[in-house]
Amino acid sequence: MSNFTLTVPSSLAMASTKHVLLFPFPAQGHLGAFMSLAELLHRAIPSAAVTLVSPPRNVAALSATAPPWLAFHSLPFNPADHGLPTHAESADALPVGFPLVTLFEAFEALQPAFDGYVASMAKDDSVVSIVSDLFVAWAASVARRNGCSHAFFASCGAFGTAILRSLWENVPLSVTPTGHVPVPGFPGKIFHKTQVSEVMLRADGEDRASAFCHRQIAHSHATDGVLINTVEEFEPTGLGLLRSSLRVPVWPIGPLIRVAGARPAASADKVHDGMVSWLDTQPPASVLYVSFGSQNSIRQAQMAVLAMALEHAGRPFIWAIRPPVGLAVAASEWLPEGFEKRARDENRGLVIRGWAPQVTILAHRSTGAFLSHCGWNSVLESLVHGVPLLGWPLAADQFYNVEMLEKECGVCVEVARGSTEDAAPPEIDRVAELVETVMGQTSKAAEMRRRMKCIGELMRGAATDDVGSSKKALESFLGATRMH
Template sequence: MLESPNQRSRCRIRNMVPPVQMVTMPSDESLHIVLFPFPGQGHFAAFLSLAGHLHRARSSATITLVSTPCNVDALRASSSAAAAPFLQFHALPFVPEEHGLPAGAESTDAVHIHHFLALFEATESPALRAAFDGFVAGAACAGADGAQVCIVVVADPFLAWTTVVARRRGARHAFFDSCGAFGSVVYHSLWNHLPHLRTGGDAFCLPDHPEVTVHRSQLPRFLLAADGTDRWSAFHRRQISLGYDTDALLVNTTEEFEPAGLRMLRRTIDVPVWPIGPLVRLPAQRSNNPDRDCDRIMRWLDGHEARSVLYISFGSQNSVRLEQMMELAAALEFTGRPFIWAIRPPVGFDNHNAGAFRADRWLPEGFEARVRANDTGLLVHGWAPQLSILAHASTGAFLSHCGWNSVLESVKQGVPIIGWPLQADQFFNCKMLGEWGACVEVARGNDEGSSVVERATLAEAVETVMGGAAKGSEVRRRMKEIQELVTGAQSECGGSSVEASEEFFASMLHGTAAGNEC
């Protein structure tokens, strides 16, 4: 998957807009960037990182993040917002009950998975569209002394209807793909073509990317059941159709890390594709408070040898089935390796209340007491300072669901991954990392139909990645190689992601429409 520097340069040249004179562009003071993430924790985290990145590139530009009221309140109160005083927020009216959702259900982490489709469809509501349209129209007319403002809308691909608003208001538009290039383009192709319906076999090729083979075990349950007429198919196909009318696509990756995925994206969407990543959060800072979760965890890590600890997390809203959880716990005891497990209730239980975890019901008898007594395990209920854990010298591997934020955070710290993808693009993120040689896939899925996960298999994977054998050394070496590549991409001295960011701004400002309605 590696390409020569000359090949990478040619990829970037294909994206470049006609030469522009930077000095003739509108001033940063007249630029207003409007960010609109899909309401999910992973999406919010990525967009907050994007906000910081855009501010560093254009410090005088106004940047506003829009979402629904509960989400805006939570984001304003977050430590990420406190570290970004430049960032403005705007709440769009939204009443969950009007869409068959529980009160306060304004993001994916606030609803049961059975309500996901209703939430996705609610983000397309005419009322939300009208409110966003009104905000963009007002922002375009908010310049000093009546001067017109250059509006750039940067939206989530799941909110593709924002292209219509941008066109109506004379604004430029871009999508920010908070997922990886390869995972995104494969997921896009699966929904656009539903190729699994055309074959009775377990493995099949993508019609528009025949070099990619997909296995049925890599399809989420609702995609596997899709037939083109169902509500999930209808939603995704509406987004795909509207998405082709954007002006640009920002991707949270680098040219060097995902050359194949970016080539596929550029064949799929006929607009410039700018890889500007990796954009990740900063590690939490230690304090002098011994009771603060981050400090307690860091002290625990301080007591262990370098690269000896396995970190386990399935993301902010994911978990595994009860029987899978039992097998994983047994495997951890079998290896005897120290671990930190950011643990949530099993699938099918109250996964939104991590504090109500029932170790007596969901883990082997006496497990938590034993690992605490011999200091080999730390169970973290609820939030865990993932960046700080991955950045610690004692962390040697990450058992992950392969969500893209987690992948990038692990890559930034050079920590190899043991992959257990659960849904959506995670299967293909894991596949791409496996092709790099930086990840060992140990299991797939958490649905009732997913394969049985046995403790011996889990223990073997942990030993393969963390042990002293040649395979483990190679996995660690390959992840370090990726770490060096993505670090170089962010260099101010010719890094590919820095160049892509500048080219993005040139594209947006050079081509700004002049027909804003005031």
């Protein structure tokens, strides 16, 4: 849920027969962002009905902890019919390394059922507005056919979204002899090929991933605009690039983040409480939190280097870990022999397999830095809680998030890059040195913390001040979609 409350004028809360349909792509970061968006819209227009649409298992999981005002609608979906593992209705349910494009393609098969549902709603006098994920872009065409307004909700940042869209529009990509990739349409934006996902480097315009992205881009022209989980003052460059390429209104309404203390299930209570108790025993700003997100991981050789670097750095840590990429080994064999036991015995670190209460960790006074893949939700949660970043991007927009955070914002230091077979593990001493640079008594660390504090204040102000940019953007969106 959103951590901030927008105080919206009473004119936005007038009684009406208005209905907002939310259609996220089923990945943890996307689902969480859409749940936060649902809360934001409910606070702004409490008289409107808000319904989230997804396949049955996702609906069951989300509705178990959802507020009573949020409705759900299940769309029929059998994963096995689409070559997916049994019960895999979300990206988080896929094995590490399973081609995500299979789930993207499978979701396209939901279009007839969604079209029928929207058509049944559009028969009455309701004003229906559809907000869909960028990966469910065909929902814009459904909206057009049924006379509904439509907006995309981009749960990624503006800069990363703009770069990714341009690159996918122009595959196969041009790679210079020095290994650099110019971004078409954005003069001066050039990245190294190690900052481009492997699937995109291989794309020839005819492969499955290219075909899917081109279909979604074609559908996207039917939208009325884009909501995006960022802040105008924080991403002026990225928002400028996005607006110039999309040529539709772009409304930055962030930051939408989860609330500290939220838990996905009662089974997580023990993990949550034990971790908080351990954090309570640590000095302020002393703990390094390590996580590569709910879908990503690094290779076993990279894990070994990171583990040794953590020991070498000597700082307390929490490591939320997933199985290594490309190797099916027992959990006890993921890390160097004795690593976890030494960490426990010395009260120096925790290794968590499975769910970890990320926002609770970042909000805790003992957390001093976050070694992250820099997915956008993790970035926002770190920024809002003032925790400097060590970036290890692995895919998609993560490379461009790190680029912006390090070079434009000065709140991140890149530690390593990628988890492909040819991605060499970083040097142990270098990782340990960078951890100390960000967490120690250095001028770099002091400047990063100062910048983090300024950004956090900026973001809170955008959402809560009477003339805050995110508050005004939300009001503009509601007016444009007749939700006013």
